[in-house]
Amino acid sequence: MKTxxxxxxxxxxxATATLGTAGTSYAEEPIxxxxxxILSGSAATYGExxxxxxxxxxxxINSSGGILGRQVExxxxxxxxxxxxxxxxxxxxxxxxGVDALVGLDSSGVAQGMVPTMPELQKPLIITHAAxxxxxxxxxxxxxYRISVNVAQNMKAAALVAAETDAxxxxxxGPDYAFGHQSWEFFGNYLKEINPDVNLMSxxxxxxxxxxxxxxxxxxxxxxxxxxxxxxxxxxxxVNFVRQANTRGFFEEDLEVMFTVGAATEVxxxxxxxxxxxxxxxxxxxxxxx
Numbered sequence: 001m002k003t004x005x006x007x008x009x010x011x012x013x014x015a016t017a018t019l020g021t022a023g024t025s026y027a028e029e030p031i032x033x034x035x036x037x038i039l040s041g042s043a044a045t046y047g048e049x050x051x052x053x054x055x056x057x058x059x060x061i062n063s064s065g066g067i068l069g070r071q072v073e074x075x076x077x078x079x080x081x082x083x084x085x086x087x088x089x090x091x092x093x094x095x096x097x098g099v100d101a102l103v104g105l106d107s108s109g110v111a112q113g114m115v116p117t118m119p120e121l122q123k124p125l126i127i128t129h130a131a132x133x134x135x136x137x138x139x140x141x142x143x144x145y146r147i148s149v150n151v152a153q154n155m156k157a158a159a160l161v162a163a164e165t166d167a168x169x170x171x172x173x174g175p176d177y178a179f180g181h182q183s184w185e186f187f188g189n190y191l192k193e194i195n196p197d198v199n200l201m202s203x204x205x206x207x208x209x210x211x212x213x214x215x216x217x218x219x220x221x222x223x224x225x226x227x228x229x230x231x232x233x234x235x236x237x238x239v240n241f242v243r244q245a246n247t248r249g250f251f252e253e254d255l256e257v258m259f260t261v262g263a264a265t266e267v268x269x270x271x272x273x274x275x276x277x278x279x280x281x282x283x284x285x286x287x288x289x290x
């Protein structure tokens with residue numbers, strides 16, 4: 001995300017949280033914001049990138065006089081990609097750190113667990129990454145907002161591309177939580193609408209998030225009748241997946257391969273020339289968009 005976009009986000013999310021404080025004893029105090037991101041494990045690069053972007057925006061905001069004349073402070077907590085950890089971290093940020101608003105969340109599963117607690121915390125939450133449509137759909141409340149695209153939007157685009165291929169039998173390899181399952185669900189529904197003749201195979205593959213060995217799932221697809229495969233594994237898991245798939249000859253098969261987040265910067269940087277040619281790549285934020 002560009003620094004200017006992050007700056008606009010921080011200004012917008014704090015305006016409501018701080019409205020009415022100007023002219024009171026709080027006017028000289030800093031605005032404190034809580035960041036909730038994955039800062040450890042195989043997906044820690046997402047949290048690292050978020051911190052760097054937010055810190056750049058905070059520095060720019062503060063050097064320009066702050067928001068409503070008040071400086072901005074960030075406090076970060078590691079969600080570890082777990083809903084229970086994220087909820088406790090959010091409570092710590094609100095009740096112990098006294099933050100005015102919350103921003104973040106990388107995992108759809110974490111977001112699904114976190115959003116229902118926002119009425120308890122009585123603080124705005126702006127989701128910057130987690131893609132499940134539930135958080136601004138059936139689970140949404142007046143404290144929850146998002147600035148990123150969701151799974152449904154991404155998978156409509158993927159289905160449009162898939163429909164132009166010759167693949168008829170489609171399967172998936174995705175993380176065994178909301179993001180993986182909803183990616184396959186929306187992709188399949190949209191693809192069926194476009195081409196009713198496609199076959200969505202019952203043999204699907206959902207390794208756990210953070211899995212180290214993807215070879216059983218790779219081999220299962222290679223041994224099946226699949227002609228196309230939607231891969232929603234992401235982050236460090238995707239890097240491991242691609243390397244293991246390369247050794248198995250997965251990309252030498254006659255398959256249409258669609259990576260839902262294969263063009264993420266941390267994936268492309270880590271893999272370099274190990275990223276196979278002839279596959280479809282997409283990403284949540286395009287790094288060349290200025």
